[in-house]
Amino acid sequence: MKSTIQILHVVTNAGRSKKTGNDYDMRMAQCIVHKVNKDTGVIEPLVGELLLPQRYMDTVPGMYEVEFEVAISQQKRVESAVSLLTPIPLKATSGVSLAAPKVV
Known part of the structure; x- marks a missing residue:
């Protein structure tokens, strides 16, 4: 399944698991x-x-076409996961601005 998304901000959540002692580094778009x-x-x-897969951790804000695939979570739930993330180039004539509005 493909969808169009606009990533506004990417939040880093990194640390060490108290339960396992393993390091983790997740990016939430x-x-x-x-x-x-x-x-x-x-x-x-x-x-x-x-949740961005590891291969897309350096993703920056912008417009993307995202393709999902079926995945099984740690809780054994059927979910969807990002399989492909493709940037959508901005057209100069589109009239759409992704920039934050100016605050006066």
Whole structure:
């Protein structure tokens, strides 16, 4: 399944597990999912966090097409995980700005 997302900020969560003593380093992308309503065709924004796989830890804010695959969590739950994250180049004529609005 493919979706368009806008990553606004990436939060680092790193440390050492008290239970196992193993080091961990996770990146949570705070993002907006641009979900298209199948009935109306209208884009309905959803706000949430996305766990970035290790190969995408250096991802910067921007627009991306993300492809998901089925995965099993540590709690044995069926979930989706990022399998492919592709940057969407900005078009100069699109009129859409990803920059933060100016505060006056």
